[in-house]
Amino acid sequence: MALDSKVPKGPIKDKWTDYKNKINLVNPANKRHIDVIVVGTGLAGGSAAATLAELGYNVKAFAYQDSPRRAHSIAAQGGINAAKNYQGDGDSTYRLFYDTVKGGDYRSREANVYRLAEVSANIIDQCVAQGVPFARDYGGLLDNRSFGGVLVSRTFYAKGQTGQQLLLGAYSAMNRQIARGKIEMFNRHEMLDVVIVDGKARGIIARNLITGEIERHSAHAVVVGTGGYGNVYFLSTNAMGSNVTAAWKIHKKGAYFANPCYTQIHPTCIPRSGDYQSKLTLMSESLRNDGRIWVPAKLEDAQAIREGKKKPTDLSEEERDYYLERRYPAFGNLVPRDVASRAAKERCDAGFGVNATGEAVYLDFADAINRYGTEQAKIHNISNPSKEKIYDLGKAIVEAKYGNLFQMYEKIVDQNPYETPMMIYPAVHYTMGGVWVDYNLMTTVPGLYCIGEANFSDHGANRLGASALMQGLADGYFVLPYTIGDYLADDIRTGKIPTDSKEFDEAEKEVKDKIEFFTTNKGSKSVDYFHKKLGKVMWDKCGMSRNEKGLKEAIKEIKEIREEFWKEVTVPGGANEMNPELEKAGRVADFLELGELFAKDALVREESAGGHFREEYQTEEGEAKRRKEFQFVSAWEYVGEPSEAKLHKESLEYENIEVKERSYK
Amino acid sequence: MSGFFKSSIGRKVAMALSAFFLMFFLIIHLAVNITSLFSENLFNELSHFMGTNPLVQFALQPVLLFGVIFHFVMGFILELKNKKANGVSYARNNGAANSTWISRNMIYSGLVILAFLVLHFADFWVHEINVKYVNVQPEDPTRYYHELVEKFVPIWRVVAYVVSFVLLGLHLAHGFTSAFQSMGSTAGRKKALQNIGKAYSIIIPLGFIIIAIFHHLNH
């Protein structure tokens, strides 16, 4: 099947408006006869479910947690971008569009990104109307902060808990519709397959995670908003339950999977402390606004620090290497995430890493404390302030800005970041790749939609800070509810979709057989054993930098792990009860297939772009080297073995932006 | 509005309102009794007024009675409801980690105060009713002081009073600020009012204790 992105014709700034004006609508009376399933209730799924229900559709929403409010969108800290230009610093829809495309290393679809920038301002209006308590300045107006990779302040925030507050906003909108009976909420349910009838998505098979019951649910359209697949690495900043299962199941039923190798490794995470580690914790990128990143300039100092013979505060300014400021004078510590992460890895690989594992760099607030302290002393008219006074004044400001993050760090690492620099290291954080969708957010299966991080989306090869929340909400509040109407307009006379068809029978049998296998297989190794093994291969060979040899090995090794998994996995407990090990087994089985496609995608993409860095393709200074011939989206069609997937290319045209070397120097 | 007092918060508010009333009453009660320490005549005069003024007898006294009974009955109802809300109890519960013993055990300090009130009513109130309304004896405006002193002759009663007032003090130590919180005021969480609460919950019981001991020693 040839890929048709369905991008409307016309000048970019009018595309979305013109398209909306001509789109098919469903009459309100008819919406009552149409059912929509929304799987996943994070920012994208939650906002979509609420909006679709407001419009009048009957929505069935599914979440594996006990409440939509717990989706991992809640963990986003820093903020949400919007082209409001409240600060009057030259921001505009075009500039947000431009920054996003450039930040994505020219690997995203222009029309989608422009639309995203266009609706971004509506998101802020909507969220404020819902009661989201964004930070405000003393005049009572909304406050903004700046974020990595851009030159304007367009990020709206709610302390360090923006994702939480936005999710609670979407969740409150959902609650209103649940109370009205327009959303039927299925908590603690996991989608295990999609049901395709006559080529259209018509329902799902879900497992009730409390009773283990396998349920059939039908609808006229299915929307998947189940987030990213970062947990393929085992260790990531994702939640423990975050998984690729829904996205992978629809891929196996015909939805193409795009750019799986585009993974964002976030530069400011708390370093790993040991083998028992179950997940990594992100420290908001906003810390880079005030923190300076450095490693010792001399190898012997780095070694002394690793062995505990020296402390970071012992090193003088000359003995420190502020490598981001040195390499990227224009953006300094605020370079985009991919650049910052790779630079940290480069230093640590060269032997300058600072914690016991050698995989950490410093993020230092001493300068910020000093700078704020001096400033405060001036504001308060304190002449000749003592060093201690300056420190106290400065510390108070830093505490007001980042107090909760500092506290979190101290709880985990048991070090006081006001006194000694924080240690950070990159960790897997977000996946730009995902299910391929057209301009309508529809996958290659009619009636099957994919939104939020789960789709391959608008971020190209690298996502800018504070853009994930923006995209999730844009998809759910302002894009999907329109575009889905165009498809559903043909379904007003279809009537209820029966769940006793052979398609449902088959899908359910497949799901039940797999569960039966897991609960009866007499293996010798736990699910986590395989997950950790997969994660190690992924991190070592498909991590921050990749090469042909490693990727080929990865494909082979992942295949071997998968084969062993299906022989040796053991799952205690039964199928008809709450069984977390069984849940994990199904998820890891899918990661083991995705991992292979991931490596294959990375192997085929013979260039470096954003989150995908191929060692063979770099400039002399070690920067990513894009190649014109790879200016396309890789959309993979499932044909059996993941590594034999068929590649479809959607070529990317840039008519409104000049494709340039991405430079932050 | 009737729905309000059926709600959990409405009941809290009712508890707080009755508490405020009772706390106010305690001040009056102490103010009258304290006079017995230095002036037999003044005490008799005030007692006579309280005991014979129709407004006090037929308006305030029933209200007080209602207030006392209401506070107890509602306290029990809430305690039972709260117990029911608990479900299975913890094998290990470290309540001291996050709250004071007295705040968790208002029902027990309350029960001791209730037991005390039974004694107190039997001693004074039943006697008063007998004198005035059952036997209808002629009023002797000087009898009050002697009746009071007489009661504190036996040591067991003095001990019972002291113990009860200590528990009343503890009950007030939590109850005073808690009542403000229930009424929707955060004043109870401010230092100033907390200090007033502390002072109140020490001065009131201490006053009564001094009276009891004073008369025991000076009869």
Next chain:
Amino acid sequence: MNLTLKIWRQKDSSSKGQMVDYKVTEISEHMSFLEMMDVLNEQLVAKGEDPVAFDHDCREGICGMCSMYINGEAHGPDRGITTCQLHMRMFKEGDIITIEPFRAAAFPVIKDLVVDRTAFERIQQAGGYISVNTSGNTQDANSIPISKHAADEAMDAATCIGCGACVATCKNSSAMLFVGAKVSQYALLPQGQVEAADRVKNMVAQMDLEGFGNCTNTGACEIECPKGISLDNIARMNRELMKANI
């Protein structure tokens, strides 16, 4: 570290549960509490036994999923954290650690340490929202200035993660800190004023219906709350309800 764990095991909501003892060895002080539980579960899986079911997800203290009562305290002995942020350095060699599910009649046990907190969902469905449709044409976000103080206070209330530690800690299993925080967030913002009276009435009515106990102002919830939600929110809810009824 070598530790003894006393853990509540219960097959499902209709079974009777009991405390069961387990031993874990070689626990690093840098581990999080849940990583220690992972170690235990790996042991159990290796022996073919049923691992201990417990709720957890983000493991960074924001999703509100984890919910253990450890040594007699919700989220364990540390302050300002959830169970997933509790680290083993709070314990020492040879400790006996008691681990129980959050207890309340309104939070029935589903399995082992997993409890059903959907009562919270129903309370919020009763009015924990502002009735505004998604149109894209709502008024500009800056058209209603909100004082920084009110916005900050609303934010403090909105920080609640809905974990239920307040209920678990409360000797009365009262949900008033949770509901108070929700009511406060909207009561503090001009957007929430229009529906304020109905909101507080409906949410309190649902809270009562779910069988939560009454607040006796012990203040335990505030101390154990991982997000430091203030008791002031309960006072505000009381005030709002009185206002709504006058």
